[in-house]
Amino acid sequence: MNWKFGDNINTDLITPGRYNITTDPEELAQACFIEYRPEFRKQVRPGDFVVAGHNFGCGSSRETAAVALKHSRLQAVIAKSFARIFFRNAINLGLLCVIADTDSIEESDRLELNIQAQALRNATRERTLPIEIPGMMLRLHQEGGIINFLKRNGLAALADLEKF
Amino acid sequence: MAQTLAEKIFSNHCGRAVRAGDFILADLDLVMAHDTTCAWALEPFYQIAERVFDPKKIFIPFDHAFPSPSVAMSKLQSRIREFADEQGIPVVYDGVCHQVMSERLINPGNLILGADSHSPTGGGLGALTIGVGSTDAAIAMATGRSWFRVPGTIRVTVSGDLPRGCYSKDVVLAVAREMGPDGANYRVIEYAGPTVEGFNVPARLTLTNMSAEMGAKAAVVAPDDQTRAYLEENERLVDFEPLRSDAGATFERELHFDVSDLKPMIACPPDIDNDVPVEQVESEKVAVDQVFIGSCTNCRIEDLEVVHRMWKGKRVKEGLRAIVTPASRRVYLQALQRGYVEEFVNFGAVVSSPGCGPCLGRSGGVLYDNEVCVSTSNRNFEGRMGSPTARIFLASPATAAASALTGIITDPRRYVA
Numbered sequence: 001m002n003w004k005f006g007d008n009i010n011t012d013l014i015t016p017g018r019y020n021i022t023t024d025p026e027e028l029a030q031a032c033f034i035e036y037r038p039e040f041r042k043q044v045r046p047g048d049f050v051v052a053g054h055n056f057g058c059g060s061s062r063e064t065a066a067v068a069l070k071h072s073r074l075q076a077v078i079a080k081s082f083a084r085i086f087f088r089n090a091i092n093l094g095l096l097c098v099i100a101d102t103d104s105i106e107e108s109d110r111l112e113l114n115i116q117a118q119a120l121r122n123a124t125r126e127r128t129l130p131i132e133i134p135g136m137m138l139r140l141h142q143e144g145g146i147i148n149f150l151k152r153n154g155l156a157a158l159a160d161l162e163k164f
Numbered sequence: 165m166a167q168t169l170a171e172k173i174f175s176n177h178c179g180r181a182v183r184a185g186d187f188i189l190a191d192l193d194l195v196m197a198h199d200t201t202c203a204w205a206l207e208p209f210y211q212i213a214e215r216v217f218d219p220k221k222i223f224i225p226f227d228h229a230f231p232s233p234s235v236a237m238s239k240l241q242s243r244i245r246e247f248a249d250e251q252g253i254p255v256v257y258d259g260v261c262h263q264v265m266s267e268r269l270i271n272p273g274n275l276i277l278g279a280d281s282h283s284p285t286g287g288g289l290g291a292l293t294i295g296v297g298s299t300d301a302a303i304a305m306a307t308g309r310s311w312f313r314v315p316g317t318i319r320v321t322v323s324g325d326l327p328r329g330c331y332s333k334d335v336v337l338a339v340a341r342e343m344g345p346d347g348a349n350y351r352v353i354e355y356a357g358p359t360v361e362g363f364n365v366p367a368r369l370t371l372t373n374m375s376a377e378m379g380a381k382a383a384v385v386a387p388d389d390q391t392r393a394y395l396e397e398n399e400r401l402v403d404f405e406p407l408r409s410d411a412g413a414t415f416e417r418e419l420h421f422d423v424s425d426l427k428p429m430i431a432c433p434p435d436i437d438n439d440v441p442v443e444q445v446e447s448e449k450v451a452v453d454q455v456f457i458g459s460c461t462n463c464r465i466e467d468l469e470v471v472h473r474m475w476k477g478k479r480v481k482e483g484l485r486a487i488v489t490p491a492s493r494r495v496y497l498q499a500l501q502r503g504y505v506e507e508f509v510n511f512g513a514v515v516s517s518p519g520c521g522p523c524l525g526r527s528g529g530v531l532y533d534n535e536v537c538v539s540t541s542n543r544n545f546e547g548r549m550g551s552p553t554a555r556i557f558l559a560s561p562a563t564a565a566a567s568a569l570t571g572i573i574t575d576p577r578r579y580v581a
Contacts, residue, residue, distance in 0.1 A: 012545045017524040021236040035552045055346035061281040063297035084350050089297035147208045162187045
């Protein structure tokens with residue numbers, strides 16, 4: 001399913017500061033939207049989408065927000081726009097973030113994301129939405145995050161990021 | 165090639181002249197990670213390195229939850245301490261990271277990475293100080309470098325003399341109302357104009373700090389004689405290269421504010437651009453449970469001086485909790501030497517140890533359901549300071565101090581001497 005949210009979903013709503021007292025990603029996933037959408041952590045299923053409006057992930061630099069979403073095993077976060085630090089954290093962790101006009105998507109719609117073709121199909125409404133996935137986001141998602149990429153290729157490979 | 169101040173600083177750190185849109189790998193002057201974000205940086209760090217690139221260029225302050233309020237937090241801090249000891253980096257317990265860095269470490273022209281969203285604060289000294297997450301901090305600690313897309317600049321020009329009872333906080337809330345919570349996403353905000361030139365560095369740090377709330381990657385004020393005076397006050401080297409945007413530089417957007425008729429402003433929950441004049445809220449007689457004077461936005465000695473003038477010889481409104489958290493050890497000492505701490509305690513306030521205090525709802529003044537807090541900090545999100553139904557109003561130290569006198573949200577102009 002799709003977990004739909006509005007504009008300016010901040011990092012305090014995703015993982016409230018009071019819950020950021022662990023470095024265990026699974027424990028943190030249990031705090032995801034704990035106060036804002038309490039059923040999320042219990043009902044989210046692998047392959048679900050989080051769908052939001054503008055400026056998703058604004059607020060704190062805490063990477064815990066991106067970690068909690070990643071370990072909720074979402075297929076992707078789809079939003080009209082993302083806040084800068086959250087997007088950077090997502091790139092680094094390999095959490096797929098997709099930019100699209102999300103107004104027409106309902107929670108019960110069946111979405112089919114094809115990252116190779118950079119296409120998002122709303123099967124329920126039988127329409128295809130234009131999407132944008134920056135090259136670096138896509139490549140590091142495929143690499144399993146920047147740390148895995150650097151482990152495989154060495155720290156000098158930082159200079160290669162530009163080519164993505 | 166005419167460049168913005170930000171383009172010049174990026175150019176100086178990657179060895180070629182760059183402009184907005186360029187992708188670069190830049191050398192960093194300093195990397196900061198604190199007691200929350202450093203904990204998450206350790207695992208990625210050890211996956212790619214054994215030693216930091218230069219222990220002298222890494223700054224690890226404990227400020228978000230210090231002294232530790234829980235066993236869980238103590239566990240995280242203990243791990244960070246082990247890492248710091250092993251790498252030969254001192255852990256610093258002297259107050260909010262951005263304030264301590266401004267006092268001791270940030271120089272004009274620097275490029276600095278901070279694992280904290282309010283990192284743009286340091287731009288008040290004419291540096292580029294950029295907020296990132298823990299993985300970026302880990303890579304920077306290992307390599308001394310980070311990747312950037314050189315951002316465009318939005319220039320905010322402020323002119324006019326500030327009316328009595330208005331401060332740089334009121335100016336930046338007026339800017340935020342216009343800019344919105346993502347109006348500066350991925351951009352640098354450069355503050356300029358006669359009003360900004362007249363602000364001392366502590367007042368400028370409030371402008372740059374709040375820029376994070378508009379999505380800015382960094383915020384900057386061209387270094388000048390005010391910067392020199394601040395460095396001198398803090399017993400620092402005062403020599404720096406002149407640095408400003410060229411006359412023909414390209415700005416993505418230009419905003420102008422005349423603040424001659426500004427009124428004290430307040431950001432109502434739960435958004436930063438929900439700003440109105442305090443007098444408008446005062447008429448609603450909103451009862452206040454807690455007043456927090458603190459955070460990296462507004463708890464420097466100049467702020468405490470304003471509060472002291474308003475509270476001297478008076479008592480806090482019965483039943484209201486007033487909390488003052490000096491931004492740094494240095495500010496705390498200054499407040500002690502000037503007798504402010506004694507006055508604040510006599511007033512009925514709690515004066516707590518330097519650090520982030522209750523700003524992030526982890527300790528030292530966590531709010532319960534439906535409570536109202538007037539805070540000098542920077543974030544009025546739902547649940548930021550505790551219960552998701554608590555309401556946080558952001559304002560200047562003067563507005564916070566006036567509200568502590570009356571028990572309702574109060575326009576400070578009647579109380580400012």
